[in-house]
Amino acid sequence: MIYRRSKAREVALQLLYRVDLNPSLSKAQVAEFITARINDQISRDFALLLYQQTMQNLSQIDAMLVQSAENWRLPRMAAVDRNLLRLGTFELSHQKETPSEVVLNESIELAKRFGTADSPSFVNGILDKICSTERPKPENA
């Protein structure tokens, strides 16, 4: 079963992928894409927030990814992995109320569904690294 927020993440990923390959995507096309795929207003708003905020902080997110992905330049990554990492990095760095386990698990599930056979471990490795810098665990834990 796909939960509502999972569906919103999936649509946000599809939008990020789409705008990555076609940067001239209009606002109306984005809105139409979301309304056609999600039925409830809360999830629509969440998908829009993920997409919009990721796009707004794209340069910062990409810089974090470049720093964490050793031996990998962003343009060399598969488009799905690249955008999935952007989405996950955004949630880890800006959506502090979402537990990091949830972000990692959701990203891996999306990687299984949309990426290649190597995508889940690749996404897991990089997001785990970002998680350790963005959400360091307390010393006494």
Added chain:
Amino acid sequence: MPKGQPFTSLCQSLYKNASTRRVDLHTHSTFSDGICSPDSVYASACKLGLEAISITDHDTTAAHHSPFQHGRSEMIVGVEITCLFNAKIYHLLGYMMDPSNPSFQAGLSRNKAIRKIRFLKMIDFLKGRVNDPSSVMDDLQVQWNNPDYALGSRHLAQILVNQKKAHSIQNAYWKHLRFFQDDNHAWLTIQEACDLIRNAGGISMLAHPPENITLSDLALLKGFGLDGIEVEYPGFKMNRRKLLKEWALKLEFCIGGGSDCHGVPPRTIGSSSITILELEKIKLRSEGNRLCSVLS
């Protein structure tokens, strides 16, 4: 096939199940120039089995200020705004907006004030045609004093009928009111009206597009933020509807329609309507507009 045969009843039941669910998005109540109260309009819609209905009074949303008794039909908030485009008067339908939006209500108040001025001019114009023009105001005291009501020429037409100066509302227009020239250019412009509706979270639709409107006019209106055009309308012939549908498809407009029922036959509630699928598209457009406003 004789009546009541098993095959006939089978066909009838199949037809009944196959008949599409209908929606009437253009009706009027006593808050403007209709003769039925909002509740009785809604009750009729429920009785007829319409999936949804919208009361679209002229320049007022007063019919939607109080909730409707629960029924099977969905009530959609609506309004019909009088506005100017190319120095001519057009009617713009608005749906699903927030009726409590202050700037939206301010725009409607502006039009209602113009309606009052026009009404006085019409009474002046009717001097010599009506027995006692001053008595007109006595008959319409409630509508004049309450800011929720929007006065129109139809009110005067009804008084002409009551005073036996005309035998029907149509006849009153034909004999008297069609000679009245409205020279007021202070109505909202169509662009202002589109903006008001959109900013209040609604979608706008051009009501009964006139014969002389062109595709380029509609393209221009799309630039102003128009979301759709009324295609299903009692006065429209099949070829007109076909053309408007083609244009709507070309310009990615929603398709609207309704009976424009004022309570007088032959324009009864549901006599002209669109399918529930068209309404779903309108709702999706409305949601899309909302998301677009969040994006900007």
